[in-house]
Amino acid sequence: MIDIKNVNKFYGQGDSSFHVLHDINLSISEGEFVSIMGQSGSGKSTLINIIGFLDDEFKGEYFYYNHPIHEYTRTQFSKLRNQNVGFVFQNFKLINTLTVADNVGLPLLYAGEKRKAIKEQVKDVLEAVGLPDASEKKPTNLSGGQQQRVSIARAIVTNPQFLIADEPTGALDSKTSREIMTLFKELNQKNKTTIIMVTHDEKVALQSERIIQILDGRILSDKKVNA
Amino acid sequence: MLFIELLKTSWQSLRVNPKRSFLTMIGIVIGIAAVITIIALGNGVKAKILKELQATNTGKQTTEINYYPNDSTAATQGFSENDLEQIRSNFSATLSAVKFKRDTKNISNTVTMGNDNRTATLSLVKGANQHYDISTGHNITKSDNEVNNQVALLNKKLAIKEYGTEENALGSALSVGDNTYKIVGIFTKASDDYNVDFLLPQKTYLYSTAAQNGSTIKLTFNKGVKVSNASKKIVSFLKKNGSSRKAGSYEYTDMGSLLSGISKVISSLTYFISAIAGISLFIAGIGVMNMMYISVSERTQEIGIRLAVGASGRSIMLQFLLEAIMLTVFGGLLGFLIGWGTAALISLALPFKAIVTFGSFLLAFGVSSLVGIVFGLLPAKQAANKNLIDILR
Ligand SMILES: Nc1ncnc2c1ncn2[C@@H]1O[C@H](COP(=O)(O)OP(=O)(O)O)[C@@H](O)[C@H]1O
Ligand SMILES: [Mg+2]
Numbered sequence: 001m002i003d004i005k006n007v008n009k010f011y012g013q014g015d016s017s018f019h020v021l022h023d024i025n026l027s028i029s030e031g032e033f034v035s036i037m038g039q040s041g042s043g044k045s046t047l048i049n050i051i052g053f054l055d056d057e058f059k060g061e062y063f064y065y066n067h068p069i070h071e072y073t074r075t076q077f078s079k080l081r082n083q084n085v086g087f088v089f090q091n092f093k094l095i096n097t098l099t100v101a102d103n104v105g106l107p108l109l110y111a112g113e114k115r116k117a118i119k120e121q122v123k124d125v126l127e128a129v130g131l132p133d134a135s136e137k138k139p140t141n142l143s144g145g146q147q148q149r150v151s152i153a154r155a156i157v158t159n160p161q162f163l164i165a166d167e168p169t170g171a172l173d174s175k176t177s178r179e180i181m182t183l184f185k186e187l188n189q190k191n192k193t194t195i196i197m198v199t200h201d202e203k204v205a206l207q208s209e210r211i212i213q214i215l216d217g218r219i220l221s222d223k224k225v226n227a
Numbered sequence: 228m229l230f231i232e233l234l235k236t237s238w239q240s241l242r243v244n245p246k247r248s249f250l251t252m253i254g255i256v257i258g259i260a261a262v263i264t265i266i267a268l269g270n271g272v273k274a275k276i277l278k279e280l281q282a283t284n285t286g287k288q289t290t291e292i293n294y295y296p297n298d299s300t301a302a303t304q305g306f307s308e309n310d311l312e313q314i315r316s317n318f319s320a321t322l323s324a325v326k327f328k329r330d331t332k333n334i335s336n337t338v339t340m341g342n343d344n345r346t347a348t349l350s351l352v353k354g355a356n357q358h359y360d361i362s363t364g365h366n367i368t369k370s371d372n373e374v375n376n377q378v379a380l381l382n383k384k385l386a387i388k389e390y391g392t393e394e395n396a397l398g399s400a401l402s403v404g405d406n407t408y409k410i411v412g413i414f415t416k417a418s419d420d421y422n423v424d425f426l427l428p429q430k431t432y433l434y435s436t437a438a439q440n441g442s443t444i445k446l447t448f449n450k451g452v453k454v455s456n457a458s459k460k461i462v463s464f465l466k467k468n469g470s471s472r473k474a475g476s477y478e479y480t481d482m483g484s485l486l487s488g489i490s491k492v493i494s495s496l497t498y499f500i501s502a503i504a505g506i507s508l509f510i511a512g513i514g515v516m517n518m519m520y521i522s523v524s525e526r527t528q529e530i531g532i533r534l535a536v537g538a539s540g541r542s543i544m545l546q547f548l549l550e551a552i553m554l555t556v557f558g559g560l561l562g563f564l565i566g567w568g569t570a571a572l573i574s575l576a577l578p579f580k581a582i583v584t585f586g587s588f589l590l591a592f593g594v595s596s597l598v599g600i601v602f603g604l605l606p607a608k609q610a611a612n613k614n615l616i617d618i619l620r
Contacts, residue, residue, distance in 0.1 A: 045620075054535060055616050075539055082537020089619070095529050097243045107536040110228050115235065154536065 001161065001194065002028040002051060007060035009046055009217075020046050021058070021217045028196065030161075033188045035205035036198045038214035044198045045166055047214065051196060052164040053081045082110050086155025088165040092147040094139040094154075100126070101135035104154045111158060125153040129183060145176035152183060162194035163187070169204055181207050228542045237549040240526075248554055251518045254511025255558030255598060256565065259591045261504040263566025265497050266590070267581040268573060272490045275579035290446045290458045291328060292465070296475035304442045305477075307470045311444065318461060321452045327441035331429055332420035339402035340389065349403070350420050351429035358421040363393040364412030372428040379408035380426040383415040401425065406435045489577065508594065511558070512602035519551050519606035530610055531618030544611035551603025552596055559595020563588060 009021035020043045028034055028051075036044050049055040050062065053069070056077050062069040064080070072080065086107075087093070094103050101122050108118040126135055129149040139147050148168060155163055165184070169177035181204060187193045199205050206225060213220040228236075241248045294305025306327065314325050331351040338347045354369035362383055371378050379401050383393060390396040393413040401408045403425075414426060446461065448454055458479050465477045523530070530543055570581035 049616060049619070054619065057616075075541070078534070078537055078539040081535070087535055093528070093532050093535070093619075095532055097529075098239070102239075106533065109232050109236070110533070110537040110539075110542065112229060114229060115232055 001030045001065060002026070003061075003063040003066075004051070005061040005063070007050065007058050007062065009043070009050065009055075009058045019217065021050075024060070024217075024219060026051075026212070026219065026222075028162075028194065030194055031188070031192045032210060033185070033195045033208040034197065034210045034212060035208040036196065036212045036214060037200070037202075037205055038220070040200075042214045043217040044214055046217075048164050048166055048196060048198050052085045052087060053077050054087075078110075082107060083158065084161045086152075086158065086160040086163045088148070088151050088155050088163060088168045090167040090170040092139070092144075092151045092171075094147060094150060096138060096140050098138075099135065100131070100137050100139060100142070100150050103139065103150060104135075104157055107154060107158045121157060122153075125157045126150075128156070129153045143176075144172050145179060148172060148176075148180055149183070152180070152187075156187065156191075156193070160193070162196060165195065165197040167198050167200065169199065169201065177201070177204065228538070233542060233545055234549060234553075237546050237553055240522075240546070240550055241553060247518065251511075251514055251554055252558035252561070254507055254514050255555050255595055256562040258504045258507035258511055259559045259562025259595060260566035260569060261500050261507070262594075263563050263583065263587055263591055264570045264573070264581075265493070265500045266587050267567065267570035267583045268577070269490075269493050269497055270582035270584060270587075271570075271574055271577075271579045272486060272493055274582055276486045276490060288448050288452075288454045290448070290454060290479050292444050292446065292458070292462060292477055292479045294442050294471065294475055294477055296471070298474070305469075305471050305475060306441050306444050310465065310468075310470050313468060314444075314446075314461060314464070317464060318457070321448055321457045322446055323449050324445075324447040326445050326447075328443040328445045329433055329441065330443070331433075333423060336403060338425070341399070347425060348423040349425040349427055349432075350423045351432050352421075352426050353429050356421075358419065359414045359417035359426070361412045362415045364397050364410075366412055366414075367426065367428050372430050375431045375434055376428060377406055377408045377431060378411045378428065380412045380414045381410045382417070382422075382424050383413050385424050386413050403427070403432070404435055406431070485578070489579075508598055512555075512598045515551055515554060515599065516602040516606060519547060519603055520609070522550070523547060523606050523610045526610075527613065527618055530613050531615055534613070534615045535619065540611040544607045547607035547610045548600065548603045551607065552599035555595045555599035555603075556592065559591045559598075562595070563591035566591075 004024055004026040007021060007024040008019070011018045011020055024047065036048060038044050046055070050058050056072065056074065058070070060070065064084070069077075069080070094100075095106075098106075101119075104125060105115070105118045105122045108121065109115065122135065123132075126132060129152050131146060131149050131153070134142060134146065134150065139150060142150065148171075152168075163184075168184075169180055172180065184195055184197070185207060188195050195208070197204075197208060205211050208225060210222070210224050212222045296305065311325050311327070315322065334349050334351075335346060336349060337344060338349075339345075340347075352367055353372050355366040359380075361380070364380075367378055367380060370376075381396055381401075386393050386396040390399070396410055396413060399410050401410060408427060408431075414421075417423070446458070448457060462477050462479055466472055469477060533543060533546075534540075567581075567583045570583065574581040
């Protein structure tokens, strides 16, 4: 599904430019559950943002279902993002002035649907993440674990091909972390959703199927997790 | 995103901070209200002038001179046929016609009923109408009027007072001027101009008193005459030579010059107020721009999230642009209503009505949306061009 070839990433330009990713080669197939680990500042977020079509400024080639994404325009990227990938971030990234239901429905609005038409879908995903009664609340009135569930609901509402999660349990206590991981595993196993996740936590990483280690912008190792 | 959903999104965002949205609107409201007010008054005075000019056929101007007796019960009406003759002969160069202006309603005149002389009020009718009812006897008919029948109707109150019963009053005689009328009916429940002592057939009455006297004369001027000056001269002539000069005064209102004066004041005010409104709208626009910039920077996270879930740069730009336009258009519509109200209030003190047209509405709508677009565009572009990666860090 995902084929990344010789990707390099620089921040800044000219003399002050900073080489973050060095010659990354990576393939991910449908249905995988991949963890990316590494020290802080090693380039994990940078890599996952490229994989998730958030960042279109990189050198090298990126084929998504054999489409050359590196040749796409900005507008094409927006569409690709909207229709193929869901995001879960460490700090949830919810719009606090909107209700939970409005937050969850946002990707569908940008997909061109009407507010009226998406109510049922929003209700269903909120049920799926275990928050059937939260739809009219504001995100700030929910606990961290609940907010992360809302953001997962938002990520899966469009039935994306894959999810990217940047330290999804980083801001949560260990009990809540376990709950969120259970949810991810369920999504991966039941819905066959591909998941690519960045984490610091060995225990969390061990719940996935494959672990990629990154050091200073280079892939150090890429191993299957022993069941 | 569908446009309608985009509109709703913008509306939602404005409602998050209603106080700030309202304060931002105030400048627009004032600017538009000022423009609408002055335009409505300008339209009003123009329409009035047009009407006045049309009243004098073929563009000839007219003036009315009124006579006001010092003693309101005086029998003299002020102008006699002789006065008119004198005006005609002395001002033949400027005047094309001099006539009595004939009142048909609420005329005050001396009448003789029974053996009493008294001052009574009377109105003229051309036949039956719905402004009064007949309680006894019969009404004045159309043909009574056309063949100059000398018949009259008497007010019920006066009938009871003078004759005891309505029936007694029927058939009695009433003298007005040289004519004697026969009372054929008693009328009641009269309204407005018909609530007088007597009703008489119009043609009969005017024929009998034709061109003999009146309290108002109407002067029609030749083309090119300076109406105000000429009117002034005629009034001072009357003050020296008029038949009733000792018992009252002569006055005229020169509608034409009054209106053109007001019109001049309003059109110079229009420039002045438009300039002020323009400045006010410009400053208001800057206010909108300022608030939009603040909003864009406060909502950087929101923009990042929207972009991340698939918003295109275009829909982000439109969202913020629509917020600015909604703000200014609401301000503009509010200003339109306030301007309308203000103009209506001011025109209570002026001799014409304020006129608000659909064009004024379009102007308010157009100008306010233009301000929104012009001053909302840069902040909206800034919102759309934010770097997603930097926001998400
Ligand atoms: N938008 C940016 N502009 C400049 N430098 C950045 C930017 N994002 C990240 N970096 C730098 O790139 C390096 C890798 O960052 P990141 O991918 O966030 O690492 P990680 O997620 O592994 O902690 C860091 O040194 C960071 O300072
Ligand atoms: Mg990171």
